[in-house]
Amino acid sequence: MSELAWIDAALKSARPQALGALLRYFRDLDRAEEAFQEACLRALKHWPVNGPPRDPAAWLILVGRNVALDDVRKRARTTELADEALVSDLGDAEADLAERLDSSHYRDDLLRLLFICCHPELPAVQQIALALRIVSGLTVPEIARAFLVGDSAMEQRITRAKRRVQAAQLPYETPGAVERAERLGTVATMLYLLFNEGYSASGGTAHIRRHLCEEAIRLARLLLKLFPSEPEIMGLLALMLLQHARAAARLDEGGAIILLEEQDRTCWNRDAIAEGLNLMEKAIRHRRPGAYQLQAAIAGVHAQAPRPQDTDWAAIDQLYAALETLQPSPVVTLNRAVAVAKLAGPEAALAMMAPLAKPLAGYFHFFGVQGWLYLQLGRKDEARAAFDRAISLAHTPAEAAHIRQHLDRLAEDSRAAG
Amino acid sequence: MLYAILCYHDEDVVGAWTKEEDEAVLAKRARTTDRLAAQGKLGPVARLMPTTAAVTVRSGDEPLVLDGPFAETKEQLLGFYLIDCASLDEAIGAAREMGHGESGAFEVRPVRLFRAGTAKLEALEA
Numbered sequence: 001m002s003e004l005a006w007i008d009a010a011l012k013s014a015r016p017q018a019l020g021a022l023l024r025y026f027r028d029l030d031r032a033e034e035a036f037q038e039a040c041l042r043a044l045k046h047w048p049v050n051g052p053p054r055d056p057a058a059w060l061i062l063v064g065r066n067v068a069l070d071d072v073r074k075r076a077r078t079t080e081l082a083d084e085a086l087v088s089d090l091g092d093a094e095a096d097l098a099e100r101l102d103s104s105h106y107r108d109d110l111l112r113l114l115f116i117c118c119h120p121e122l123p124a125v126q127q128i129a130l131a132l133r134i135v136s137g138l139t140v141p142e143i144a145r146a147f148l149v150g151d152s153a154m155e156q157r158i159t160r161a162k163r164r165v166q167a168a169q170l171p172y173e174t175p176g177a178v179e180r181a182e183r184l185g186t187v188a189t190m191l192y193l194l195f196n197e198g199y200s201a202s203g204g205t206a207h208i209r210r211h212l213c214e215e216a217i218r219l220a221r222l223l224l225k226l227f228p229s230e231p232e233i234m235g236l237l238a239l240m241l242l243q244h245a246r247a248a249a250r251l252d253e254g255g256a257i258i259l260l261e262e263q264d265r266t267c268w269n270r271d272a273i274a275e276g277l278n279l280m281e282k283a284i285r286h287r288r289p290g291a292y293q294l295q296a297a298i299a300g301v302h303a304q305a306p307r308p309q310d311t312d313w314a315a316i317d318q319l320y321a322a323l324e325t326l327q328p329s330p331v332v333t334l335n336r337a338v339a340v341a342k343l344a345g346p347e348a349a350l351a352m353m354a355p356l357a358k359p360l361a362g363y364f365h366f367f368g369v370q371g372w373l374y375l376q377l378g379r380k381d382e383a384r385a386a387f388d389r390a391i392s393l394a395h396t397p398a399e400a401a402h403i404r405q406h407l408d409r410l411a412e413d414s415r416a417a418g
Numbered sequence: 419m420l421y422a423i424l425c426y427h428d429e430d431v432v433g434a435w436t437k438e439e440d441e442a443v444l445a446k447r448a449r450t451t452d453r454l455a456a457q458g459k460l461g462p463v464a465r466l467m468p469t470t471a472a473v474t475v476r477s478g479d480e481p482l483v484l485d486g487p488f489a490e491t492k493e494q495l496l497g498f499y500l501i502d503c504a505s506l507d508e509a510i511g512a513a514r515e516m517g518h519g520e521s522g523a524f525e526v527r528p529v530r531l532f533r534a535g536t537a538k539l540e541a542l543e544a
Binding site for chain 2: 005006009010012013056218221222224225228229234237271274275278279281282285
């Protein structure tokens with residue numbers, strides 16, 4: 001790995017913590033970002049000469065803060081400027097700062113940085129875009145590509161979102177335990193949305209979507225490092241790892257969706273699965289179940305089945321039942337109906353789905369599942385009607401293409417029969 | 419004499435490596451490990467899961483299980499065990515048992531990749 005690549009990776013990994021601390025110092029997002037940028041430029045100049053610092057985040061915080069303070073002094077035309085030598089040899093200062101910045105500071109800094117992106121007035125997509133820009137440091141064109149919009153439109157969107165966030169009262173005081181837990185929950189939701197944006201293939205190329213999933217995993221991992229005893233954060237990271245483990249098997253070469261049952265399971269990432277299952281074991285020890293842990297457990301059941309027919313559908317049914325109790329939603333019941341279809345047959349599943357027809361009247365997957373169940377019962381007209389409805393609700397070409405296959409097969413069957 | 423070579427690196431940086439970068443590093447190291455293997459000098463090689471997968475058992479009269487890696491600076495790494503368990507709970511149980519009535523700590527970390535190596539360890543032991 002070249003030196004420049006190493007520095008680049010170190011800057012990227014230090015960004016959330018360094019920027020979070022600078023935001024606490026300056027209480028101004030723009031100034032914190034400028035200070036971080038300047039610190040990065042100096043890192044590119046100094047690290048190749050002096051070697052990497054022991055704690056890159058602490059170095060960037062100290063230098064960023066000094067540079068910005070110099071800037072303030074310069075504008076105020078007061079004291080002499082501290083010269084470059086001051087920031088080039090940090091030695092003890094860096095160690096001091098690292099000591100003072102104990103993990104509790106880091107923890108609240110990072111949480112704050114993520115939390116301000118979750119402003120309740122911002123639509124979810126803008127929260128994600130803002131987090132990618134501010135926390136992850138992705139460029140505007142990179143984010144624009146992920147959301148399939150033009151650069152200038154995304155630039156505007158992010159600028160507006162930032163202004164909105166700045167205008168709001170930013171939470172600088174150290175949060176209390178309850179507030180911290182609430183922030184953690186809000187941030188976890190946003191990270192899961194970010195992951196799903198990548199996972200659900202609503203836009204962009206496979207490569208860009210994978211990047212979003214990986215970024216969500218990276219941030220969730222960072223969050224877990226700072227909150228190591230939170231079972232729901234373990235569950236969140238486990239869920240992401242277990243889902244993302246299937247990435248290589250989920251789409252064919254043409255970008256069409258391959259269903260779980262038809263995926264080549266040898267393409268699943270075994271390292272990610274092992275790590276996800278281990279995190280689940282850690283989480284379960286706390287005996288504080290939550291929605292992420294349950295969803296991760298469901299993904300874990302699938303991940304552990306060597307072949308589709310080995311899937312423990314009874315366990316999946318029970319886990320969805322627990323999720324229904326904890327977080328009732330028609331989508332959860334729909335998912336449970338799939339497990340019920342495997343255990344008790346398509347008719348039982350259709351009966352379970354009947355009350356969902358109204359709340360899920362605009363939901364692609366409802367009609368996809370319905371069509372699949374009718375097909376198993378040989379009720380072809382109803383299957384066709386359900387697939388027609390599904391195709392009109394598809395969000396992506398891949399979803400539409402998948403339903404199209406079913407419809408084409410139905411058409412072939414009726415031709416053959418006729 | 420048996421030597422342990424312990425690998426330290428910034429896991430955020432290593433975690434950000436692409437598959438190609440990761441493989442390039444392993445290929446470079448293989449120049450050394452392949453030679454040692456051919457000479458029958460390579461013992462077990464392990465790559466650990468990230469520190470987020472770790473649990474730490476604080477020894478004592480009532481050993482305490484904490485989430486996360488061992489993070490104190492006043493103790494030093496003095497040895498390690500490699501055990502094969504059916505579950506994390508079983509591994510933690512072993513660490514608790516050993517730590518009973520002692521001071522210090524055991525970090526329990528799953529192994530991501532393991533190779534047995536080629537050295538005849540029994541011979542070295544004698």
